[in-house]
Amino acid sequence: MDDSLSSESFYQGAKKAAHKAMDDHGRPEYDEFALHAGVAVEKLAKAALAAKNPVYVAEIRNNSADMVMHLGGHVQLDEEKVRTVGATEAIRRLRKIGVLKADTDLDLLIEIRNGAAHAASDSTLAKGMITPLARTIETLLDELSKPLVEFWERWTDPVKNAVNEQEDQVFREVQLRMVQARHAFEDRFAGLPAEVKDGALKAPQPRxxxxxxxxxxxxxxxxxxxxxxxxxxxxxxxxxxxxxxxxxxxxxxxxxxxxxxxxxxxxxxxxxxxxxxxxxxxxxxxxxxxxxxxxxxxxxxxxxxxxxxxxxxxx
Structure with a gap:
């Protein structure tokens, strides 16, 4: 079977897309955020399905039997003939086997993602999709026995706050914006000598x-x-x-x-x-x-x- 269809490959793709989504949200480019957030959920859902059984990511089409055998490792298909499920179907299958529960916010995120991919989406709705993204990924990481910090890295703390219902929404939003601003500032100086950033911090205000x-x-x-x-x-x-x-x-x-x-x-x-x-x-x-x-x-x-x-x- 192609390594690109393995659970680990889907996991790494989900991680990359999730980090792009958080960067998009901080810029703020909410349509791009919705697109990358949906990709992250889709790929991590496929990772969870593939970890159960590789054939669970097969899309049912005319060549579905060949696709199942390809995923089982007994038939080789050309790359253009390989078809896996989309986000909606991957989520439906995970719900059917009890990994995910019904979640209207997650469904809305996927709908917004599809809108961002094909037409103008609602940026206001997209902005508020941090919580269902974080909640779904946390559930899928638990299923895969993957640590949250390994997946989110520098985004771990704001993601934890996004699903912390003990804190109010205003606190979560302020904390998220603060971390986003910090990361964006650090990214501006990535690869440059430390004294460049220090000079910017010590320079007099323009006002x-x-x-x-x-x-x-x-x-x-x-x-x-x-x-x-x-x-x-x-x-x-x-x-x-x-x-x-x-x-x-x-x-x-x-x-x-x-x-x-x-x-x-x-x-x-x-x-x-x-x-x-x-x-x-x-x-x-x-x-x-x-x-x-x-x-x-x-x-x-x-x-x-x-x-x-x-x-x-x-x-």
Whole structure:
């Protein structure tokens, strides 16, 4: 039998496609993600079937008897005559023998994959398919007695979080985006001397003038947003920037709370109080969460916002 139809060959193909899918998701290219995610599931499903019996990957067609004997190792077929099952049929067979359970999210992933291959798919739906991909691959790896870390390598932790129902969706998304930004940043310097990346991390920000709080924009009427230095980026270690919005005001002080974080080096970003809370939960101590600006009692809010930070409180 052709080695390309072995369980190990299907496994290696699934691993390669799964890593491409995670890279696609981080760029973000969700149609490409759906395509590679579907290929990963299909190949790993075939690996599980072939491990049971090589003939289980045979597609039933006019030459199905020859195909079965080819997979059994007794007949040689030309490469163009070799036909194996597609993703939908491979999943159906695994469900029939009890390896996989019915899963509408997995079925949707395969449908989106087919759309990405033949027509415009729904990118919004594709973006949310990390969990069924991770869950299905974990099940199939258990069936093959393959370690999760061997398959996912640097993607192991975010994949584990994708199936961790004890954490909320916002936490899982922030953690995934952070790891994706980190990997994309590291990939930019792959094969280059270490000092090249170190130089990029130590270089001054292109927005050096924004080391102090100052007006950035006005949103929702008179709602002011301030921007200030935010310390090391949890994704790449570079210098990130925090955004703030006002939460309290007295005659002599205005208090702002962090409502976003962004890094120009690796493009990691979070937005809003829920994502900021999730960011702090992903082991990122040291990020400023509140800023207090002292001012005179006669200043307008716009004038107050022009003041340099008088006192910083972290929490």
């Amino acid at each position: 050096k003038e924004e080391w102090f709080a100052k007006p950035m924009e006005v949103r929702d009427g008179d709602l002011l947003v301030l921007k200030t230095s935010g310390g090391n980026c949890p994704a790449c270690g570079g210098q990130g920037l925090l955004t703030f919005e006002p939460i309290g005001h007295t005659a002599t002080e205005t208090t702002f709370t962090a409502n976003g974080f962004g890094c120009y080096l690796c493009n990691f970003e979070v937005h809003g109080p829920d994502e900021m809370a999730a960011l702090r939960k992903v082991n990122t101590p040291g990020l400023t969460t509140t800023v207090s600006v002292s001012h005179g009692p006669t200043l307008t809010p716009e004038e107050q916002a022009r003041l340099v930070i008088g006192e910083t409180r972290t929490g």
